[in-house]
Amino acid sequence: MALRGDWMYENNGGTCVAIAGIDYCVVAADTRLSVGYNILTRDHSKICSLADKCVLASSGFQGDIRALHKNLAARHLLYQHQHNKQMSCPAMGQLLSNTLYYKRFFPYYAFNVLGGLDNEGKGCVYTYDAVGSYERVGYSAQGSGSTLIMPVLDNQLKSPSPLLLPARDAVTPLSETEAVDLVKDVFASATERDIYTGDKLEIVVINASGIKREYLELRKD
Amino acid sequence: MFRNQYDTDVTTWSPAGRLFQVEYAMEAVKQGSAAVGLRSKTHAVLAAVNKAASDLASHQRKLFRADQHVGVAIAGLTADGRVLSRFLRNECINHSFVYESPLPVARLVVQLADKAQVCTQRSWKRPYGVGLLVAGLDETGAHLYYNCPSGNYFEYQAFAIGSRSQAAKTFLERRFEAYDGYSREELIKDALFAIKETLQGEKLTSQLCTVAIVGEGEAFHIIDQQTIQDYIDAMELSTGGPEEEAAAEAPPSAEAQGGGEGASSEPAPMDI
Numbered sequence: 001m002a003l004r005g006d007w008m009y010e011n012n013g014g015t016c017v018a019i020a021g022i023d024y025c026v027v028a029a030d031t032r033l034s035v036g037y038n039i040l041t042r043d044h045s046k047i048c049s050l051a052d053k054c055v056l057a058s059s060g061f062q063g064d065i066r067a068l069h070k071n072l073a074a075r076h077l078l079y080q081h082q083h084n085k086q087m088s089c090p091a092m093g094q095l096l097s098n099t100l101y102y103k104r105f106f107p108y109y110a111f112n113v114l115g116g117l118d119n120e121g122k123g124c125v126y127t128y129d130a131v132g133s134y135e136r137v138g139y140s141a142q143g144s145g146s147t148l149i150m151p152v153l154d155n156q157l158k159s160p161s162p163l164l165l166p167a168r169d170a171v172t173p174l175s176e177t178e179a180v181d182l183v184k185d186v187f188a189s190a191t192e193r194d195i196y197t198g199d200k201l202e203i204v205v206i207n208a209s210g211i212k213r214e215y216l217e218l219r220k221d
Numbered sequence: 222m223f224r225n226q227y228d229t230d231v232t233t234w235s236p237a238g239r240l241f242q243v244e245y246a247m248e249a250v251k252q253g254s255a256a257v258g259l260r261s262k263t264h265a266v267l268a269a270v271n272k273a274a275s276d277l278a279s280h281q282r283k284l285f286r287a288d289q290h291v292g293v294a295i296a297g298l299t300a301d302g303r304v305l306s307r308f309l310r311n312e313c314i315n316h317s318f319v320y321e322s323p324l325p326v327a328r329l330v331v332q333l334a335d336k337a338q339v340c341t342q343r344s345w346k347r348p349y350g351v352g353l354l355v356a357g358l359d360e361t362g363a364h365l366y367y368n369c370p371s372g373n374y375f376e377y378q379a380f381a382i383g384s385r386s387q388a389a390k391t392f393l394e395r396r397f398e399a400y401d402g403y404s405r406e407e408l409i410k411d412a413l414f415a416i417k418e419t420l421q422g423e424k425l426t427s428q429l430c431t432v433a434i435v436g437e438g439e440a441f442h443i444i445d446q447q448t449i450q451d452y453i454d455a456m457e458l459s460t461g462g463p464e465e466e467a468a469a470e471a472p473p474s475a476e477a478q479g480g481g482e483g484a485s486s487e488p489a490p491m492d493i
Binding site: 070078 | 311
């Protein structure tokens with residue numbers, strides 16, 4: 001695959017999804033790490049808990065992803081020392097955007113989805129491109145299986161157009177268990193057709209009582 | 222006390238081989254309100270007296286967390302202390318980032334001491350006017366260090382700095398030999414007793430002091446006021462307290478442990 005001696009990136013595959021609810025947020029990612037047609041490991045987490053109300057899932061080049069997560073974790077520690085409290089999800093959203101754009105001319109090969117609770121306790125999801133362009137949305141998918149998953153999420157969760165008045169919230173009215181079930185379904189479907197998605201699904205749910213983790217086995221082929 | 226001739230510049234030696242500016246900086250530490258530190262094998266406790274500039278003002282923060290496993294208590298120019306705390310936090314974060322492990326306390330205090338030393342050897346700088354009691358836990362156990370404005374640092378079993386700290390040091394000198402085996406509760410009680418000594422008769426309440434602890438299975442944190450008040454109330458109940466038991470103990474060893482910081486006359490404090 002690597003014909004050039006100076007190609008500094010590698011795509012380790014994988015898919016990340018996040019869905020925002022009224023008072024919860026679901027962030028999920030598969031745990032397969034691949035290179036080309038090979039699987040490097042079936043048990044590698046792409047999810048990083050940055051703050052007690054903020055979780056980041058990234059797919060792409062694992063070297064850059066690891067460095068990006070470390071960077072953000074260190075910046076969060078600094079913030080806690082200075083302000084004596086945890087960073088809110090919107091604040092972390094802006095910080096991630098700035099961190100990504102800082103490397104505009106040698107980007108982090110990371111496709112990110114940030115999920116958590118905003119200052120009012122409502123679910124929020126921010127979706128990013130590799131250089132920091134971001135938007136708050138009600139749900140998002142990034143990574144190799146995103147093109148397979150996004151249309152299904154649009155079908156199930158799409159809110160009316162933001163041009164309609166009065167403004168309607170983007171968060172889904174689904175309950176927490178329904179959202180988790182939806183996530184499990186879309187990942188099972190993506191696993192069928194995307195070779196880089198599979199093995200195991202890690203689901204993280206953030207709500208007022210904290211962060212909860214669960215796992216689901218996926219197809220290993 | 223006024224050694225006017227050679228004290229204009231920090232880079233000017235006196236004929237007796239002293240740097241007066243550095244010694245004056247150490248005087249600033251003695252003017253600050255008291256702070257004490259004690260440690261056992263597994264825990265280290267820091268306590269400080271909360272002094273407010275006036276009844277209208279809130280008190281200065283004297284205890285700072287540098288990382289999960291390290292914290293400091295300061296005495297002297299609190300602004301300098303704040304800046305140094307920020308430096309300590311940065312060093313801890315940088316080390317964790319590169320080595321994915323907590324910065325050993327001994328290395329942290331060396332970095333801090335080196336930073337202080339630089340200010341004693343530049344004509345355009347002044348020494349930091351703050352003494353720091355650094356308490357932390359690492360693989361080799363719990364540690365307590367004292368960092369001087371001079372750039373010196375010493376490890377202690379127990380120590381006190383700031384105004385009226387001699388009273389606390391006398392108390393600690395009587396009891397420090399047993400500290401290695403103390404439980405965390407006994408350490409906190411002794412820290413509060415030591416603080417009480419510096420108050421010279423004023424009633425000790427949880428409003429007047431701040432206490433922080435770090436130890437095995439316990440990240441550095443400031444203990445809440447209610448818990449401290451409960452400790453104080455328990456102390457009041459036990460009549461007389463440890464002073465009476467201490468009278469029966471062996472005479473104190475006047476070693477560097479527990480009270481190396483002597484009077485302001487010979488020898489020059491930083492030479493110890």
